[in-house]
Amino acid sequence: MIIFVFLSLFAVTVNCIFYDSYTGNVISKDEVKQHDKANNTFWCVGEFEPCDPNEGRRVDGSCNNLQHPTRGASHTPFVRVLPAVYDKDFEPKTAKSGNAMPTPRYLRTNLWSVGKVSSQLFTQLAIHDFVFMSADVVSLHDTVKYIIWKPYCCTAKGKTDRDCVQNKIPDDDPVHRFSDIRCLNMTRPESFQSTGCVKNGTVPERITSSTPLLDLSMLYGSDLKSLLAKGRLFKGGLLKYEISNGRIWPPSTKSQINLCLLNDKPRETRCHATRKCHSGISTQ
DSSP states (O other): OHHHHHHHHHHHHHHOOEEETTTOOEEOHHHHHHHHHHTOHHHHEEEOOOOOTTSOOOTTSTTSSTTSTTTTSTTSOOOOSSOOOOOGGGOOOBOTTSSBOOOHHHHHHHHSOOSOOOOSSSOSHHHHHHHHIIIIIISHHHHHIIIIIOTTTTSGGGGGOTTBOOEEOOTTOTTGGGSSOOEEOOBOOOBTTTTTSSOTTSOOOBOOSSOSSOSTHHHHOSOHHHIIIIIBOSSTTOBOOEEETTEEEOOBOOOSSOOOTTOOTTTEEEEEEOTTSOEEEEEO
16 A cells, blocks of 8 residues: 555656746746746646657657757747847838838738639649648647637727737738728737746747647647547547447537537538547538
8 A cells, every 4th residue: 555655656746747838947836836826827837747768759749859858849939940020019020111011911812822723733732731831730729819719800909909910901802802801800829928928028939739740630639648538439449439320420529619610500510529629510
């Protein structure tokens, strides 16, 4: 009995190594409590088990570097190739002339073809791969932010919210020139500064919820505990599933918030909970 208690305490001690998400430094439990009080532990603190020199990179991205176990894990900063360049107060950079740079929508419609464009010479896979990296790897939770958390950026309320950045639509837009839409809802990315992990007044560094590697963690998740507890059936190597009307489906979301915003009812009736806490649509 004494041995069991000792091993249990040892396991708890071993499993409780906390790191600062931004610096990668080990922090104390008192510092973790400070983040708990500030309600930013989710963004600012990473908890990892000690790395085994004989193991490979973990699914959560940790232990890829034994000297710096958190590098490459979710909620850690990317390494910049070049330093960031902002305008005053970290506003978007202006041109050398002092004028505003082209709007994001203008660049989007001029650099990417709109509509169905076929070519026997150029592949469109490169564009889809870029969209996958930018939307699912780099800014997955930022998409949730402007769709669900702050959907009002194009209203009067959005003009006073610093998190809001209105995506203005020019009058000659190839799509919306036929509509009355002149603004798309958009927000600033979550950063270590905006979440309180790092003091304001420093160069904003984006927070990413996913690991930087192009792996299947976008589908199955990068949180090892969540992945094992919620995703696996622990029987025959299967993932969890549901049976409805004699058909097998992925688990449906249990959230009260309908994350399947684009469901085309009644054809699309299910909302599936993925390991990344966002949902997919399907037909019954």
